[in-house]
Amino acid sequence: MRIQGLILNYVDARAGRSWVVDGGEAVLQVxxxxxxxxxxxxxxxxxxxxxxxxxxxxxxxxxxxxxxxLEINDIPAGDIAMQNPALSWLSVLEAxxxxxxxxxxxxxxxxxxxxxxxxxxxxxxxxxxxxxxxxFSQAEARLEYDPTRQWIGFEQVEVTSDWGQxxxxxxAYLRDIEDGLPQSLIGQFxxxxxxxxxxxxxxxxxxxxxxxxxxxxxxxxxxxxxxQLGLTLVHDGAETRxxxxxxxxxxxxxxxxxxxxxxxAVSRPALLAAWPTALAPRTRDWLDQNLLGGEAFNLAAGIQxxxxxxxxxxxxxxxxxxxxxxxxxxxxxxxxxxxxSLVENSLTVMVDAGQITPPQxxxxxxxxxxxxxxxxxxxxxxxxxxxxxxxxxxxxLSLVDLPPLAFISKADLPVDMAQxxxxxxxxxxxxxxxxxxxxxxxxDITARLRDLSTTQLIPGRAIAASALTLDxxxxxxxxxxxxxxxxxxxxxxxxxxxxxxxxxxxAQVALNEGFLNEFNIALPPGMIRGExxxxxxxxxxxxxxxxxxxxxxxxxxxxxxxxxGWGKSANTAGRLNIxxxxxxxxxxxxxxxxxxxxxxxxxxxxxxGGGLERAQFSxxxxxxxLNSAVAxxxxxxxxxxxxxxxxGALDLRRANFxxxxxxxxxxxxxxxxLRVTDDIVLRRFRGNFDGGAGLSGRFTxxxxxQAPIEGILAPVEGRTGxxxxxxxxxxxxGAAGLLETAQxGALDLTLRPTGGAGTYDGQLAITxxxxxxxxxxxxLLDAISVVGLLQQLDGQGLRFTNVDARFRLxxxxxxxxxxSAVGPGLGIxxxxxxxxxxxxxxxxxxxSPLYLINGIGSFLTRPGEGLxxxxxxxxxxxxxxxxxxxxxxxxxxxxxxxxxxRPVPVVE
Numbered sequence: 001m002r003i004q005g006l007i008l009n010y011v012d013a014r015a016g017r018s019w020v021v022d023g024g025e026a027v028l029q030v031x032x033x034x035x036x037x038x039x040x041x042x043x044x045x046x047x048x049x050x051x052x053x054x055x056x057x058x059x060x061x062x063x064x065x066x067x068x069x070l071e072i073n074d075i076p077a078g079d080i081a082m083q084n085p086a087l088s089w090l091s092v093l094e095a096x097x098x099x100x101x102x103x104x105x106x107x108x109x110x111x112x113x114x115x116x117x118x119x120x121x122x123x124x125x126x127x128x129x130x131x132x133x134x135x136f137s138q139a140e141a142r143l144e145y146d147p148t149r150q151w152i153g154f155e156q157v158e159v160t161s162d163w164g165q166x167x168x169x170x171x172a173y174l175r176d177i178e179d180g181l182p183q184s185l186i187g188q189f190x191x192x193x194x195x196x197x198x199x200x201x202x203x204x205x206x207x208x209x210x211x212x213x214x215x216x217x218x219x220x221x222x223x224x225x226x227x228q229l230g231l232t233l234v235h236d237g238a239e240t241r242x243x244x245x246x247x248x249x250x251x252x253x254x255x256x257x258x259x260x261x262x263x264x265a266v267s268r269p270a271l272l273a274a275w276p277t278a279l280a281p282r283t284r285d286w287l288d289q290n291l292l293g294g295e296a297f298n299l300a301a302g303i304q305x306x307x308x309x310x311x312x313x314x315x316x317x318x319x320x321x322x323x324x325x326x327x328x329x330x331x332x333x334x335x336x337x338x339x340x341s342l343v344e345n346s347l348t349v350m351v352d353a354g355q356i357t358p359p360q361x362x363x364x365x366x367x368x369x370x371x372x373x374x375x376x377x378x379x380x381x382x383x384x385x386x387x388x389x390x391x392x393x394x395x396x397l398s399l400v401d402l403p404p405l406a407f408i409s410k411a412d413l414p415v416d417m418a419q420x421x422x423x424x425x426x427x428x429x430x431x432x433x434x435x436x437x438x439x440x441x442x443x444d445i446t447a448r449l450r451d452l453s454t455t456q457l458i459p460g461r462a463i464a465a466s467a468l469t470l471d472x473x474x475x476x477x478x479x480x481x482x483x484x485x486x487x488x489x490x491x492x493x494x495x496x497x498x499x500x501x502x503x504x505x506x507a508q509v510a511l512n513e514g515f516l517n518e519f520n521i522a523l524p525p526g527m528i529r530g531e532x533x534x535x536x537x538x539x540x541x542x543x544x545x546x547x548x549x550x551x552x553x554x555x556x557x558x559x560x561x562x563x564x565g566w567g568k569s570a571n572t573a574g575r576l577n578i579x580x581x582x583x584x585x586x587x588x589x590x591x592x593x594x595x596x597x598x599x600x601x602x603x604x605x606x607x608x609g610g611g612l613e614r615a616q617f618s619x620x621x622x623x624x625x626l627n628s629a630v631a632x633x634x635x636x637x638x639x640x641x642x643x644x645x646x647x648g649a650l651d652l653r654r655a656n657f658x659x660x661x662x663x664x665x666x667x668x669x670x671x672x673x674l675r676v677t678d679d680i681v682l683r684r685f686r687g688n689f690d691g692g693a694g695l696s697g698r699f700t701x702x703x704x705x706q707a708p709i710e711g712i713l714a715p716v717e718g719r720t721g722x723x724x725x726x727x728x729x730x731x732x733x734g735a736a737g738l739l740e741t742a743q744x745g746a747l748d749l750t751l752r753p754t755g756g757a758g759t760y761d762g763q764l765a766i767t768x769x770x771x772x773x774x775x776x777x778x779x780l781l782d783a784i785s786v787v788g789l790l791q792q793l794d795g796q797g798l799r800f801t802n803v804d805a806r807f808r809l810x811x812x813x814x815x816x817x818x819x820s821a822v823g824p825g826l827g828i829x830x831x832x833x834x835x836x837x838x839x840x841x842x843x844x845x846x847x848s849p850l851y852l853i854n855g856i857g858s859f860l861t862r863p864g865e866g867l868x869x870x871x872x873x874x875x876x877x878x879x880x881x882x883x884x885x886x887x888x889x890x891x892x893x894x895x896x897x898x899x900x901x902r903p904v905p906v907v908e
Contacts, residue, residue, distance in 0.1 A: 014179045024040065063107065067104050088174070094125075115144045154169055169190055229261075257305040294319050297317065319337060348372045387425065400445065488512075521588065546583075551575070591615070666689065667690070679737050749765075759808070763807075814833070844872070
């Protein structure tokens, strides 16, 4: 039976679709125990093309079983997907499909196993509106379907697209059946052949082989989960095995893709070949130019694409036997091992092992260094280097002297300036360009230097140290730590500012004789003993000797100047500053000291070859007894210095020459004023003295500025005694304020220190002295009614052939223990006390008139007393003297005269 012009309206209630068959033809034959139905149909679906179907149905007579074959041409993929579970996965395609289907009808009315051949034309994968379609040019598939097991066996799948070609085989199970159609598939595929170049990411397609994949495909919604994807990348004959996994979901907002991959090991060429050139091309270029060799292993990569957000991707791998360039101007890191990480456009290279060979000094171990480019995909991206290294000092300096750093050249130093080992760490930030401008170049580098020795930092000085720290920043570089400077030790910081013509050393030094000798700072011999702490500053200039400044609080130092009788203990603090210039012949431009009562400031001139030439102090104040300009003159090795005092004043009451110990040299003294007592002042004092065991020598001066004297100084029990001579005793007594009307005579005065401050035992001898107009003496003579002597006192004056006195001179008093004045007409003896502050006298004595005759009995009395004389007292000031006379004492022989007067003053 044949039916022509068949019109059929086919309604699929499950899918909610209908189709119209127009112009169909059907032939029904029953023969040889079989029923056969064949037909050709044209299906109208509202598209611009017509789908044709050829159906063949064969069934044994009397049975419900049947064999069915169906040939379909140009059917929409979505339409055929609705009709058979085995083809449900075609629902996500927009393409025309031609299919050949073979199936059977079982006795229970169920379909039996099905085989199909699919020819899919050009189309797109478009699971949902909003997700960008993925195009392909052609696809073919041969499959078998077992409805009992809900299993599909793909004998062959071939896909050709702009992204590449795929030939694979596999199987899938249908899951989540709803209304007879699966909502998901679980399967495995093996790619027989595969070449891939999605979106022309590569110059040539990747050669991928031996690919296997486990997946789950959800159709509504469309979600593809790849649990495991293994494939082999073939490049230049080398094979790289890749393990991947991922998930792709189509949403109304777009594709949501998560994928990751692992590689056990990959060569550098294979890694670059697999790098998508369109994805972060600058990153790939950097890797191509700076990852120069080696093998990557333990590679892990991942990408995440979320609708509406920027894609996020990452790559990390370890590498070994690498050759990595950190900076263009530096040698590459050889035998490198470490980790490379890429997160989006951020690159980080961590070096666990590797070495750089700079121009000098041998290899540098750079293990622990980190190189980072925060943003690669921009022109001249910034780079950050966390640098770690172990090497010789020369190698480290040679490396950092390369461009763009050039630290050592900026400091005008050679890279081999020091020997030792260096551990370097630091941060360097700069743009990746040939000559970065200074404002975009930053760094902070610290190096630990061990077992260092150098003669370059301080010209002419060998420096040795067990450990030092070197710091470098854009301002300059510095080296600091404890060092040995020859025989001296110090805690030093050497600083060099970039662009400056000089460098500086600041140091805390162990200040002792060894340090002074090391720097040829020649102070007076023996001036410094012990050890203290000092602050030293050296200004180092090119082609010029260094300037220096040294200061100390003097604690720990024992100091002395024997020539001035000065010294201090180690525990006494003060101030000592020395500045000048170091060279073949060091120069001390300024030395200032303020300690233990000594205040001085001056300069020091040193001798070629070492030693003191002259120390000139413009002012020296010492212990309240010296205020003068002082010069200390060198006299050769082992000899005490000479001393010159010029101008100013010296107070012998407090002078302490020679009691600080040690020997002192000769002294030349030229003073404006030398004070002996409160009232005795020598002006225009000139003398030459020897300070070997105390001050001794001769001098000339003017007492009170008007009475010329000459004298001798001599050491007495650690202090200084004085002998004064004058050919005009009257002028001396007048200048001293003792007897202003005395005239003539020769004076010999000796003052011997007793040990107390400003205290002397004195002895005075005067010959041929005349006294006139003396109120106290006139009052005494008037009291005893010696008219003739009074007339002499008012005229030519009384003449005394000899005046002798012994006394104790203290800062407050003159204690006269014995004194006498004798002449042809008068003899006088006096003892008592004269108070200096108010010029008040309290004297007693004996006056003997007609001494030329009366003195015959003087052997029975004190010096200056005759056989007969008057006991008297003098009290009060010299202007208002009160005279007392005992007339009866004249009748008492000299031997019994003591009963009329008090005891003579006693001094200890």
